[in-house]
Amino acid sequence: MKQFAIIGLGSFGLRMLEELYEITQEIIIIDKDKEIIEKYKDKAQAAYVADAINEKALSKLIPEEIDAVIVDLGGKIEVSIMVTNYLKKIxxxxxxxxxxTDEHGExxxxxxxxxxxxxDREAAKRITPMLASSLLFNFMPISxxxxxxxxxxxxxxxGKTLIEANLRQEFxxxxxxMRKVLHDxxxxxxxxxxIFLEEDILLVAGTEDGINKFSSRSNIKEKQAIGDLFRSFFPKR
Structure with missing residues (x-):
């Protein structure tokens, strides 16, 4: 079973802990805040109160053969750089x-x-397309x-068949x-x-541009709603 370590239980570190805990308990958590370690120690194989900037401590707490180490030290840019360098040395x-920031990442x-x-940037990339289209339920950039x-x-x-719609050629x-609206x-x-029905939710793969073009098409209910609104402003006489 794979083993992971998380250094720093900030918002991202905690999220990673929650997700990794679903697949393995081979997790090491390290944070200098004793209360945080005490709160989440039951979700880890080993939990240590330690200052990540201590290179000797890291070398003792994290085995060299570990599969991956996740580092989330909040806004402490200099510290995250030092810890990353220590991990490479180990x-x-x-x-x-x-x-x-981009500079920090470089x-x-x-x-x-x-x-x-x-x-934050990756979350924004996922959320923005969904805000732009009422037909888009989930969006996940792969590359x-x-x-x-x-x-x-x-x-x-x-009303078209899979062949007739030919989404590959058009978009x-x-x-x-595919799933239905009320099913997961x-x-x-x-x-x-x-034949595609209105309650169908399609899981599609393609470019972001192609997905945006397809999801920007109005569905029948939206067109009816717009038509009803227009008629309410300009009733027949």
């Missing part, structure tokens, strides 16, 4: 560090971080050229799976003659 192969990469995380999204079937594909999207379980669409 021989840690996978070091994920929360960064505050320095972290230079001193040993294998992955730099910008939680610069690929994203996954949950999009409700709209007027472009309603550069691949339909990975996704099902693969194995039948190319399946």
């Amino acid at each position: 021989g840690i192969k996978n070091i994920l560090v929360k960064a505050q 320095v972290l990469s230079m001193v040993g971080a294998t992955q730099v995380i910008f939680p 610069e050229n690929l994203a996954l999204a949950e999009v409700q079937a709209n007027d472009y594909c309603l 550069g999207l691949n339909v990975v799976a 379980d996704f099902l693969f669409i194995n039948d190319p003659t399946y």
Whole structure:
């Protein structure tokens, strides 16, 4: 089973602890705040009250063969850089560090971080497309050229079969799976003659631009609502 360490239980560190705890208990947590360690020690295999800036302490608490170390030291930019460098010296192969700015991220990469995380920026990337479209239920960037999204079937594909809609040609999207509005379980669409319904939520993969273009199409209810509003302002005489 894989083993992880989290240095600093800030908002990102705590979130990582919650997620990792779902898959393993092989977790080491380190923070200089005794109350925080006491509060979350039951979710870790080992919990230590220690100052991460102490290189000797880190080398004793974190085994060299550990699978990954996550560093979240809040706004302490200089400290996070020093700790990242210490971890590299220890021989840690996978070091994920929360960064505050692009410049901070560049320095972290230079001193040993294998992955730099910008939680606020990444959260904004996921939330913004959903605010822009009422048909977009979830959005997850995978890379610069690929994203996954949950999009409700709209007027472009309603009443069409999977083949007729041809989302790959029109929007550069691949339909990975589908679920119904009131259900959480996704099902693969194995039948190319399946006809899209209004309650269908499609899990699609493609570029951010393609997802935005497809999700910006109005659905029937939205068009009806706009039409009703227009008629309320300009009733027939």
